[in-house]
Amino acid sequence: EVQLVESGGGLVQPGRSLRLSCAASGFTFDDYAMHWVRQAPGKGLEWVSGISWNSGSIGYADSVKGRFTISRDNAKNSLYLQMNSLRAEDTALYYCAKAAHDSSGYYYASFDYWGQGTLVTVSS
Amino acid sequence: SYVLTQPPSVSVAPGQTARITCGGNNIGSKSVHWYQQKPGQAPVLVVYDDSDRPSGIPERFSGSNSGNTATLTISRVEAGDEADYYCQVWDSSSALYVFGTGTKVTVL
Numbered sequence A: 001e002v003q004l005v006e007s008g009g010g011l012v013q014p015g016r017s018l019r020l021s022c023a024a025s026g027f028t029f030d031d032y033a034m035h036w037v038r039q040a041p042g043k044g045l046e047w048v049s050g051i052s053w054n055s056g057s058i059g060y061a062d063s064v065k066g067r068f069t070i071s072r073d074n075a076k077n078s079l080y081l082q083m084n085s086l087r088a089e090d091t092a093l094y095y096c097a098k099a100a101h102d103s104s105g106y107y108y109a110s111f112d113y114w115g116q117g118t119l120v121t122v123s124s
Numbered sequence B: 001s002y003v004l005t006q007p008p009s010v011s012v013a014p015g016q017t018a019r020i021t022c023g024g025n026n027i028g029s030k031s032v033h034w035y036q037q038k039p040g041q042a043p044v045l046v047v048y049d050d051s052d053r054p055s056g057i058p059e060r061f062s063g064s065n066s067g068n069t070a071t072l073t074i075s076r077v078e079a080g081d082e083a084d085y086y087c088q089v090w091d092s093s094s095a096l097y098v099f100g101t102g103t104k105v106t107v108l
Helices: none
Strands: A003-007 A010-012 A018-025 A034-039 A045-051 A058-060 A068-073 A078-083 A092-099 A111-114 A118-122 B009-012 B018-023 B033-037 B044-047 B061-066 B069-074 B083-091 B096-099 B103-107
Touching (some): A018 A034, A018 A118, A034 A111, A045 A078, B018 B083
Parallel strands (some): A010 A118
Antiparallel strands (some): A003 A018, A018 A078, A034 A045, A045 A058, A092 A118, B033 B044, B033 B083, B061 B069
């Protein structure tokens, strides 16, 4: 059974940093690209970042480019999101999601498994 | 940037058919994926690559995509289908994933 479990969320002041983690199990982690998707309270889904199986290709939404860094450790079956210079508008539930098909990049994917999310609240 | 537009809400009686549209410039040239999200839960993939269903998704869920509009069709709607639905594409021009604005389906 595929499981994705996010952690690391919490309340943080504007301008500070936070690191999210996603522990994956139930599939061959290093065969698949992985993604972070967020959802602000009462709002829709927003793709944040994606990373290919070997970290060779990485992409970010314009809203987080230069502030957030995605990474993965295939030996630990884990995905990470380092979030710096946090803003109030980064407040959201952050989901880890698995690409549905194995491929060389992180592009053109649908997301077939999602974690339950970790809540990030940016407020003074 | 690429924009996907969905109606905010769709209402349907049990047993009838719900159609949820997703509008985007020449969306027919892209692969469209659809997600169902119930309150307090993570999204679930219900249709991928325009019209394919993941295992475990009922045949009542189907998709189509042509021109400037993709459509998710839910046949024989049940109370359990009440949820928010989002379309999603990969926009190669901007190298971004884009989600639609979301549609709340209400079963009357």
